[in-house]
Each structure stands twice: as structure tokens, then as C-alpha cells.
Amino acid sequence: MAVTPEKAEGNTVRPLERLAVALLVALVGAVVTWDGTRQDGASAYFPIAVGSAMIVLSVISIIRLGRDTRLTDEAPLVRGFAGLALLAVFIALAGQIGFLTASLAFIPAMAVLGGDRNAVRVVVGTLAFVIMAYVVFHLAFAQPFPAELILGG
Incomplete structure (x- = not known):
């Protein structure tokens, strides 16, 4: 989330850093989804839903990835x-x-x-x-x- 410079804690998040985190989250989501497909019946629903959500939200994050370096209140x-x-x-x-x-x-x-x-x-x-x-x-x-x-x- 972008914040005004006076409210930022001084963390600078670059697009490449955002991309790295989004790709790792998507990878974890893929592993969770894959593991869910190996389970039987209703026990597969939760991991598949969570893993799929992780992948979708990572893709949205990548699509919205800006090219600028900006101050943020995100963690390093x-x-x-x-x-x-x-x-x-x-x-x-x-x-x-x-x-x-x-x-x-x-x-x-x-x-x-x-x-x-x-x-x-x-x-x-x-x-x-x-x-x-x-x-x-x-x-x-x-x-x-x-x-x-x-x-x-």
C-alpha cells in the first residue's frame, strides 16, 4: 500500500522485490493446491481453496506491479x-x-x-x-x- 512520504516508515519496496515475493507466494500456493489434490474427498477442499486463492492473489499482485520505487508501510x-x-x-x-x-x-x-x-x-x-x-x-x-x-x- 503506498503512503505519503511523511507517513512512511522509510521502507522502500522495489518492483523486483514485490515480484519475488508474489512468485514465492504463488509457488507455495501451487504446492498447497497440489497437496490438496492428493487427499481424499472433502478433506481436499480446504487446501485446494487456500492454495488457489494464494495463486490468484499473487497473479493480481503481479498484474498491479508498478515500475516505480516508492515509500511504503509494508515490511522489508x-x-x-x-x-x-x-x-x-x-x-x-x-x-x-x-x-x-x-x-x-x-x-x-x-x-x-x-x-x-x-x-x-x-x-x-x-x-x-x-x-x-x-x-x-x-x-x-x-x-x-x-x-x-x-x-x-
Whole structure:
């Protein structure tokens, strides 16, 4: 998001950096989508939807890529790559200890990486996400999650 120079934190994001991040996000989306196609039945819907959304949003980002270097309130490129690394760890952990359990570590880590230092907001947001994900999938969609470490599975 472009901001006025007086409001920018001084980060400069170049088009090549934006392109690199968008391509990496699209690649991760492709891996998530591919992994979803290997799953059976309804368990494939969520990874395919998330991976496809990552690809589509990356393509939109690439299409809107400007040629100018501008001040922005976006995080530096190093944080973008750290976020992608955290996402990869989350995906690996979700398969081992469960989506909800992995979310308990991933959401706060991403919040801190993004600069949020309000512990109460991070904890409340994380718990709200985990509870809502459980309610939506388990109760509304009648699609219980696979075995979860926090649920004793």
C-alpha cells in the first residue's frame, strides 16, 4: 500500500522485490493446491481453496506491479521471506500436530513478525481464530479436523 512520504516508515519496496515475493507466494500456493489434490474427498477442499486463492492473489499482485520505487508501510523484504518460512513451517506442522494446534504457534509468530506487540490482542485474536475454525468446520460444515494434539487426537 503506498503512503505519503511523511507517513512512511522509510521502507522502500522495489518492483523486483514485490515480484519475488508474489512468485514465492504463488509457488507455495501451487504446492498447497497440489497437496490438496492428493487427499481424499472433502478433506481436499480446504487446501485446494487456500492454495488457489494464494495463486490468484499473487497473479493480481503481479498484474498491479508498478515500475516505480516508492515509500511504503509494508515490511522489508527480509520479513516477507521470514513470513514465507513461517508459513512453510506451519504447513509442515499442521500435517504433524494438527491445523488448530499449529495455528496456536503460527498466528502469534506472524503477528510479532508483522510488528504487533500487544500481547492481549495477539492472544485474543489467536484464540478467536482457533475457536471459530473449530466451530465452522466441526459444527457448521460437519467436517471434523484430523487428529489434533490439543484435542487429544
